[in-house]
Amino acid sequence: MSSQPRIAIDAMGGDEGVRVMMAGVALARRRHDGLRFLLFGDETRIKAALDHHPNLRAASEVVHSDSVVDGSEKPSTAIRKKGSSMSMAIAAVKSGDAGAAVSAGNTGALMAMAKLALRTMPGIDRPALAAMLPTLGDNDVVMLDLGANTECDARNLVQFAVMGAAYARIACDLERPRVRLLNIGTEELKGTDEIRDAAAILRAADALPLSFEGFTEGDKIGRGDVDVIACDGFSGNVALKTAEGTARFVTDLLRKAFTSSLRSKIGFLISKPAMHLLKHHLDPNNHNGAVFLGLNGVVVKSHGSANDKGVANAVHVAARLLEEDITRRIAADMAGVAALFNVASKQELPVK
Amino acid sequence: MSSQPRIAIDAMGGDEGVRVMMAGVALARRRHDGLRFLLFGDETRIKAALDHHPNLRAASEVVHSDSVVDGSEKPSTAIRKKGSSMSMAIAAVKSGDAGAAVSAGNTGALMAMAKLALRTMPGIDRPALAAMLPTLGDNDVVMLDLGANTECDARNLVQFAVMGAAYARIACDLERPRVRLLNIGTEELKGTDEIRDAAAILRAADALPLSFEGFTEGDKIGRGDVDVIACDGFSGNVALKTAEGTARFVTDLLRKAFTSSLRSKIGFLISKPAMHLLKHHLDPNNHNGAVFLGLNGVVVKSHGSANDKGVANAVHVAARLLEEDITRRIAADMAGVAALFNVASKQELPVK
CATH class of the missing domain: 3.40.718.10 (Isopropylmalate Dehydrogenase)
Incomplete structure (x- = not known):
């Protein structure tokens, strides 16, 4: 993990779109000064949204992802989808690039992915x-x-x-x-x-x-x-x-x-x-x-x-x-x- | 069962006492003209309460019972108690003297007694x-x-x-x-x-x-x-x-x-x-x-x-x-x- 704590954000989940996700992350950043973010999703849309939040932009790294897990998608289908913003955010926790992940996407898919990638912690x-x-x-x-x-x-x-x-x-x-x-x-x-x-x-x-x-x-x-x-x-x-x-x-x-x-x-x-x-x-x-408690890593589900x-x-x-x-x-x-x-x-x- | 439908009432259950029970039964009688009642409990108190409800008195038979199931009593203790107003009301359904029983007493005790006395219906x-x-x-x-x-x-x-x-x-x-x-x-x-x-x-x-x-x-x-x-x-x-x-x-x-x-x-x-x-x-x-559905007889629990x-x-x-x-x-x-x-x-x- 990098020296500063980082949180991976699935910017694409949520019914309210990238703008609301970015506005929310920007709000949270004000309460946590040293915190940095990895933002996963459509690069163009994320960057457009970041134009309104220069402080967040300065504390973030944007990682493009091509696909999005759909709200109605079955968890079994979602976990097989390559390179979704959700799975990339969780993979960042697994690799140690981030300490926690936040998604407002499909709960069942998030739970299945998190369990599969991060595994249940000892005990x-x-x-x-x-x-x-x-x-x-x-x-x-x-x-x-x-x-x-x-x-x-x-x-x-x-x-x-x-x-x-x-x-x-x-x-x-x-x-x-x-x-x-x-x-x-x-x-x-x-x-x-x-x-x-x-x-x-x-x-x-x-x-x-x-x-x-x-x-x-x-x-x-x-x-x-x-x-x-x-x-x-x-x-x-x-x-x-x-x-x-x-x-x-x-x-x-x-x-x-x-x-x-x-x-x-x-x-x-x-x-x-x-x-x-x-x-x-x-x-x-x-x-x-x-x-989700009990995994090797922190995963938080935001309401859609x-x-x-x-x-x-x-x-x-x-x-x-x-x-x-x-x-x-x-x-x-x-x-x-x-x-x-x-x-x-x-x-x-x-x-x- | 007698020719006219009868309901057995445990007059002693309920936190509000015999008066409220009798006032409630009297109210219900107005909606069900031909209905008759068997009232189980302390004879003196029931008769005193019936003074305010002459129409109910005319449609009722009072049966004295010496004991009352307590609200905090364990079902296992309550079912061994002889001659409580609750058990007598249920026994009246079992014998066919009444077609249904109503009690505002201890739910667990009522359920245990009703199951034991009336048994689960076929199927x-x-x-x-x-x-x-x-x-x-x-x-x-x-x-x-x-x-x-x-x-x-x-x-x-x-x-x-x-x-x-x-x-x-x-x-x-x-x-x-x-x-x-x-x-x-x-x-x-x-x-x-x-x-x-x-x-x-x-x-x-x-x-x-x-x-x-x-x-x-x-x-x-x-x-x-x-x-x-x-x-x-x-x-x-x-x-x-x-x-x-x-x-x-x-x-x-x-x-x-x-x-x-x-x-x-x-x-x-x-x-x-x-x-x-x-x-x-x-x-x-x-x-x-x-x-309580599924018994050989109708048993209704009124809230205490x-x-x-x-x-x-x-x-x-x-x-x-x-x-x-x-x-x-x-x-x-x-x-x-x-x-x-x-x-x-x-x-x-x-x-x-």
Whole structure:
């Protein structure tokens, strides 16, 4: 790796095009002075966009790529496509030219490419997709896995908890994040064997830099009394999407209610600053940047429809994880847990 | 069973006490003229409450019970408790004295007792907990299982789809409800083997009185473009609770926003009718009454904190399912699916 930290950017992913990607990266650069960028994609369009961001241009190297992974492309097809901006950005992390990659492209393709090129880090069986969700508390909550693994065993869940805690320590500046497993009740007997076994291991792992506080339920995700929620990718994906859908559902109802009469319309106009606050809090751009944890390298997925502020957030997440060397942190933490897995295995823990 | 339909009411369950339960039953009676009730619980308190509802008193028989199942009691303890109002209400369904039972007590205990006493109906491997959720469309959506079964195989999911459709036909007055399976993507290859196998069976089951339309995702639950969503009890419970939690989260944010300045407070006062509309739409009392489907008898769970209107809704659900003989309908539908299970088994469908 070069002496200065570099981030590889897939400039072509994202529904909003190269301009918005470049505007976002330029915004992020202001927060991270020494950071440099490798920009992969259509050279002409990238250079045109950089004309508006001379500071970013000075900190970047543009690498032309001929092809782009399509949003609807199957991961199995995408990984065979030669020289796409996405695969080149990941290859830069693999070769050490960059420390992290950011893409707003096809999630499935990005995940497949990242896994294939970077491989799962020692001590981790499967990588997970993690994101920060808004809460009513002071901090956001880190939730994982959000869909990388449909089914998970107890070891996977423990590893997700450890990786999520490492992420929360960096992103939320916490010493011992409070960690819970998602379940359908808070009593010890609730849930699947996998969840109960994972809880037993985490309860015993008191040397870890996290505080395991048992189970949590779907209605408590946004309450702000937990820093990390670990779960299998199926229920994590269901929870994330249900939360998004319900937030949209309530705000749609609100819009309907506010336009139902002249009186409501006037009330709405007067309350606009209040509604603006609500919108700001729920704006996904403020929480943009999902991270693939557990790979040999940092890969961040920016939402396809993110604006420049959203892209900046995703790049900021990548920069922080790179600066704080999350991969090394996770490796160190997992070394402490490995012994517990061995004990658990001897007790005939059902490990798939 | 007596000539007139009767519903057994556990008068003691629920946080709001006997009075609210009786007020709710009295409300429901007005919508169902010929309906009669068996009221189980503390005779003195029930009779005192009935003084306010002479019409309900005329249609009811009070049966004294000495004990009550506690809200925090473990199901395993509760089922051994003799003569609780909950167990007596369920026993009345078993003996045929009543056609349905309604309780606002401990969900786990109610589920355990109902399963033990009423047994699973022929053709159904496991009962499921179903509820109606609000949508932006004209109809509510029936979702099941919401937590009765932590893990489910393909047969369970198919049975849930068939039972949910029978429920929607009655409750939403639909001929061929649109049914989808909850998944983490809509492409055919998404999800677990269980989900994909269930989809294959449902796609082949074109004689069923339902229209199987593939998969849906968490963010589309409230969109109103599907009538029944079937899923395993773990993800169903996560989705239901996440939706509840997020709706509360957004309305909490809204309240905060509206009290953040004098201007917002004035806007709030003016928009009160609009906010009232929103509250009405999200009020759980309007959707109260979760149903255990797949048992030899109808059992409805009313929410512990439901008001009289909520209780009335739960009793109305029980009355409708009894009037329309849901158990017979499910049995008839399942007879048509059994053949498909056999074909699927021969094709080495992984059936646990």
